[in-house]
Amino acid sequence: MASGHAQQISVGLNGQYKSIKQAVEKANAGDTIIINPGIYHENNIIIQKPLTIIGKDYPIIDAGGVGEIFTLAAKNITLKGLFLKNSGMSSVDDLAGIKCLDAHQVRIVDNKFDDTFFAIHLSNTNGALIRGNRLKASAAHEYQLGNGIHLWKCKNARIIDNEIKGHRDGIYFEFVTNSTIKQNLSDGNMRYGLHFMFSHENEYIDNTFRNNGAGVAVMYSHSMKMHRNNFEDNWGTSSYGLLLKDMRDCEISGNKFKKNTIGIYMEGTSRTQFHNNIFRENGWAIKLMASCDDNVFLKNNFIANTFDISTNGKLVLNTIDGNYWDKYQGYDLNKDGIGDIPFHPVNMFSFIVERVPAAMLIWRSFLVQMLDKAEKVIPAITPENLKDNYPTMKPYDLDRKNK
């Protein structure tokens, strides 16, 4: 506290200090540390006072596979423009590139992460801003990986414009509330692109989830908002664009589900609104389990999916009215744009495939089409009440540019 106001400290070849750890130790609260370009072999840098650390031209901080790189435990810390590499790997300690413990109002901006176990790990940290980071991991097995951005018991976090590749879960939320996830790209993560557990009243908007084990899993949460996201190419035996389990009171609108094995898989989900979504070229657009109730599907486009909706029981407690189905073959005599006969989106053959998956091989054969036609006339296997009473004749204009 010599001068009483914030100072600037430089680290590196021509700087005041050779190591970051030293600089952090000597700095006063509120100081700014500038890290010059270079390679720094350091780990376990613990910051317990409000500091701003800025890297010039992405200085590389390499932990050499031992321990963590930064541990933050104070309010108002900023980390910007750093390149963090090779943290230690331990599932017991959850080692991370940047770990925040009670570090409220932390700002982690424009950093790069390469092969860190967890990249950014927040516990009990409110008001965090995580923006513009590039995360990459390249381990071959799930147990060798941590989550890209991991939040535990946080509030009011903002996670914007990050890119996460090759981690276990791209973004993981547990006991996190009132947070925003915006414009991120989650690509090629082993488990989920984005994963919520017991996290309420969050929103995620304009993100892209591509080619992950499964796109987004939202479980045991309520009042979530999911808008304008892209769920693409999530392929595999139990792969979903979006998994909803024991959810209620959510809004899901303007999303695009393309080329997923299952677009949305939902069980135990209640009072959720699905508006203006596009389902295109999925294996199953929606798997709607009979444990779901009071959900409303309105103004969605279902185009070129193998199966539009499949279910596992006769009980239907959801409303599926006023959508566009490309498989609809009805007519519109009064020209009001709404088909005059209801559409049954459940295909009889999906029940057969459910029981004997290998039967998928005769899909689209003449025999299967005949069976399906017969079933449409006299429903015997498929639930009669699962129908769209007001199917539109033309698709809704929902296409927008991809991010």
Place this chain on the structure above:
Amino acid sequence: MTRIIKYILYDMLRTRFILLYLGFLLLATFSMYMLDSDDAKVVLSLLNIMLLIVPLVGVIFTTIHFYNSYEFIEMMLAQPLNRKKIFISQYLAVIMALSLALIVGVGLPIFIYGVNSSALMLLYSGLMLTFVFVSIAFLAAVFTRDKAKAIGVGLLFWFYFALIYDALLLWAIYQFSDYPIEKATLAMISFNPVDLARILMLLQLDSSAMMGYTGAFYKDFFGSNMGFIYSTMVLMLWALIPVSWSMYIFKKKDL
């Protein structure tokens, strides 16, 4: 040989059957593109034509043509011409006529309304089916002198492949559903050219769903080029074996 093919092609154009077929394909494809704005849906509607109409026309046209040109064949055999050459000319001429009709009738609208991979695959599988069913019809035709019988046999094959075989397959899949039957089902599919052509289309239209089920074997098959290569190879066999067999019979046959 090219000269013989030329004469046979002229002859075929005179019967107008090919022109009718071409007209039908053009009309059907154009009208589907006009009715539906979505390309994926058009391909789906055309799929039925490919899997049902194309084999049917292949069978009927080939048999009728073969018997109608019986006298022409006899006349040519009186000339110093190789029997093999005469037969191959006949076969190639029929294939060329039907393929051309298909390429123009379906291909032209596709090129006008926008080319995409699944539409091209549709055309490709249609061509493959033409080859196969012309070969089968030739075999049926050289076996007997009775025209009605040959058409009957050809139709039976068509009906069997288009409908009955899938029913048997579904029954078998159900019966043995407790066993790992993935490879067995794929082997069974190989015994039906219509199914093989359908698989080519599934690779295009339903890969997302096919990836989701039935384990790593299908995943390899449907997720890589393996499915395409395998189907094409087996379809080739389906075309080559009947035609070489019928050529063998034709060479020895007392006409």
